[in-house]
Amino acid sequence: IYETTIDEFIKKDATLQNRINIREEEKEDDDELFHPGFYIGIGIMFLGTLLSLIIGNLTITMVSNIAGMLITCFYKDILKLLKDVKKDFYEQG
Numbered sequence: 001i002y003e004t005t006i007d008e009f010i011k012k013d014a015t016l017q018n019r020i021n022i023r024e025e026e027k028e029d030d031d032e033l034f035h036p037g038f039y040i041g042i043g044i045m046f047l048g049t050l051l052s053l054i055i056g057n058l059t060i061t062m063v064s065n066i067a068g069m070l071i072t073c074f075y076k077d078i079l080k081l082l083k084d085v086k087k088d089f090y091e092q093g
Contacts, residue, residue: 037075044068 048064071078 035075037078038072040075041068041070041072044071 045065045068048068049061051064052058052061
């Protein structure tokens with residue numbers, strides 16, 4: 001009826017193009033099963049357990065296990081937050 005295609009609408013609307021690109025990046029990120037944060041978090045947990053065995057302080061184990069689990073679970077969110085802060089810093093300065 002209007003003799004236009006969806007491609008013409010997308011090419012004219014920059015915000016729609018950005019939303020499509022963001023969603024494609026999120027899909028790619030979700031496909032990764034074991035991201036670097038997984039290995040970093042597990043490493044921190046094991047290091048804390050090893051240090052607590054050597055030193056004899058269980059508080060080290062508890063703190064390192066909590067930190068390791070948080071890093072393992074929220075690694076991508078932490079990276080995104082840091083990238084947003086860096087982006088805002090450069091935009092303001």
